[in-house]
Amino acid sequence: MFATLSDRLAATLGDLRSRGRLTEEDVARAMREIRLALLEADVNFKVVKTFVDTVRGRAVGEGVLTGLNAPQQVIKIVNEELTALMGTGSAKLTFASQPPTVILMAGLQGSGKTTTAAKLAALLMKQGKKPALVACDVYRPAAIDQLKTVGAQVGVPVFERGTAEDPVDIAQWGVRQARSQGRDVVIVDTAGRLHVDEDLMGELVRIRDAISPQNVLLVLDSMTGQDAVNVAETFRERVAFDGIVLTKLDGDARGGAALSVRAVTGIPVKYASVGEKLDQIEEFHPDRMASRILGMGDVLSLIERIEESVDKEQAAELEQRLRTNDFTLEDMLQQLRMLKKIGSITSMLKMIPGLSRQMNNAVVDERALDRVEAIILSMTPAERLRPDILNGTRRARIARGSGTSVQQINALLVQHKQMKKMTRSMVTGSMPRIPGMPGLGSTGASKKRKKKR
Amino acid sequence: MFLGLEPGAAVPEADEPERRPGLFRRLAENLSRSRKAMAAQIQAIAFDPADDSVWEELEEALLLADCGVPATVEIIGRLEREATAGGLRTSQELLAAIERIVASLLAGSESRIDLAARPTIVLMVGVNGAGKTTTVGKLAEHARRAGVSVVVGAADTFRAAAGEQLETWAERAGADFVGSTRGQDPAAVAYDAVSAAVARGKGVAIIDTAGRLHTQGGLMDELTKVRRVIATRLAGAPHETLLVVDATTGQNGLQQARLFGAAVPLTGIVLTKLDGTAKGGIAIAIAHELGLPIKLIGVGETLDDLRPFAAAEFAAALFGR
Secondary structure (H helix, E strand, O other): OOOOHHHHHHHHHOOHHHHOOOOHHHHHHHHHHHHHHHHHOOOOHHHHHHHHHHHHHHHHHOOHHHOOOHHHHHHHHHHHHHHHHHOOOOOOOOOOOOOOEEEEEEEOOOOOHHHHHHHHHHHHHHOOOOEEEEEOOOOOOOHHHHHHHHHHHHOOOEEOOOOOOOHHHHHHHHHHHHHHOOOOEEEEEOOOOOOOOHHHHHHHHHHHHHHOOOEEEEEEEOOEOOOHHHHHHHHHHHHOOOEEEEEOOOOOOOOHHHHHHHHHHOOOEEEEEOOOOOOOEEEOOHHHHHHHHOOOOOHHHHHHHHHHHOOHHHHHHHHHHHHHOOOOHHHHHHHHHHHHHHOOHHHHHHHOOOHHHHHHHOOOOOOHHHHHHHHHHOOOHHHHHOHHHOOHHHHHHHHHHHOOOHHHHHHHHHHHHHHHHHHHHHHOOOOOOOOOOOOOOOOHHHHHHHHHO | OOEEOOHHHOOOHHHOOOHHHHHHHHHHHHHHHHHHHHHHHHHHHOOOOOOHHHHHHHHHHHHHOOOOHHHHHHHHHHHHHHHHOOOOOOHHHHHHHHHHHHHHHOOOOOOOEEOOOOOEEEEEEEOOOOOHHHHHHHHHHHHHHOOOOEEEEEEOOOOOOHHHHHHHHHHHHOOEEEOOOOOOOHHHHHHHHHHHHHHOOOOEEEEEEOOOOOOOHHHHHHHHHHHHHHHHHOOOOOOEEEEEEEOOEOOHHHHHHHHHHHHOOOOEEEEEOOOOOOOOOHHHHHHHHHOOOEEEEEOOOOHHHEEEOOHHHHHHHHOOO
């Protein structure tokens, strides 16, 4: 497996110091590494070509390749160019001056239209809108049932007329229905279709013409390869979509397709779907995609997610206790639960720069946290506060109660002891603080207080 | 028919006279389309082994087909060696060599699903939206046509209406349907499906599972459990564990194959949605790294569009535009 682009460039250009200046061959090798990294990330071949030319032009023009820290300079240029390609700021939906606002969902089979339609409805509801869904997929068996189920889950009405009618009529009727029932956004789900399927593309055009949507969203699987540009170009020609929803971003796909599509069509990605649960959709941050494509992690999103998930008061309280008391198993349990709220370990590790590539083959045991939780919950309150009383009999009982083994309990106790030591040194200020992490010093205030002491 | 029935049980061809012309016509059309495109492409290249731009164009075609860098390097390397040895002088020879190399990378890909065991258990796995349920449905119908009785098990207990979707296919194929309620343990459904196939003396049980991203550790464990429960219920089962891969998938497909393979030993790939403009080169990358054969391809929405894999046709289509 390849390391990150930074590692590769460092390996290619790194020994520069010993030689003084780069040869033409060195430059070519560096560009080759960039090319490979982008191809591995599924950026379209042609986009890669243009991109590498741009980077080469800048690198040569700015003379960075004769400098001492050439690898970092090249990375900087690559990052800037990628970000420029992806665009900045998040693109919003267009709302109609006269409701309802109509959103048409389109895309290939299996890209995630139906799920995304429901997620979008849930998100809009959270923003104070009153959305409705219209089921126009009359082809895939049970597609309508699926939309009805997810619609009910998020509490949004679903307008459907079975599979016997023309999707164009259903769409039109659905929008009317939404208007008469006072819904202010109507999301029209359509059947998945291949961009080369003349009949179905024609149908999509007719649906669009019949309901004049303010937004046409192309739903794009983030795992898509080189073909993404063909798909996007055809859909743009036919239905002039104006936004992209990138799905399945919770996987480990680097998502180069998003870059390709953006580069070729200039149309922005508006939303990213990041999980199977119906609230797992978020506004897309194009600037963060660059580092994901390069395998450089997404620290911003990680910090944001931690901040969202951690209850600040709870964290402060925990920290307060840590300063006065010892770190008990009860505290460990609480910390663990905060950690779990942030997301899966794998998804967090992926956001850490440098780690994402190495993690590629590793399978993290997501249930480790559950096991620890089960073990602590199987202890009596006294045991949680004073782990030293845990003798063999007690340990055997806890193992039975939590469905684990005595060995696992021993391991946990060792871990707890280490954490206790660590937190003590942190509270006394001998370790660097990580923002947002309970016990690791979240409130800037604690630092100030310490100074006063 | 691509189901590998033992010779004695083979369905006589005269059995389905109406269907055969259609199947053949479609096949011929596809072949001639890709051959024409390929021929045009190769002629445009006007093969001269000493010309660097030829190699660049070949490389471009392979990368654009999602073959990925390592497999592309491998294919180009082998071609260059043949060219150096003097074996490649014309475009035709180049073409033949490409077909041969792709076929050798895809070793075993033309093997069929073996229905020797009674019942044969087929487990279908893959990421969300790859086309598992549809493939299960079509496979059931093909088995019925081949005179093999079928049970389908709806072990996708997560996605809304996945059971209903499969039930519709089961009805079309006249297959027994073992349903589930949403949120039920998929391993229990798989167990019931295998039990039903054994008890009713069916020829094959095809088990659909929920789409899951390979990075979801908990869901991959669930899959391991489904397989273990099947193996416990019937020794030697599942006989086939097929990873369904969407042909539009990029390099992430490799990671899918690695991690699904770690959770449940895979016996082959089903490459779906080849009827678009995607070439499905990721299957070559998977075969190159993991040695997994392609067993079936999906080239359209109708039943006849689920097909056995043919290496030469696939290699040719890689260069079609």
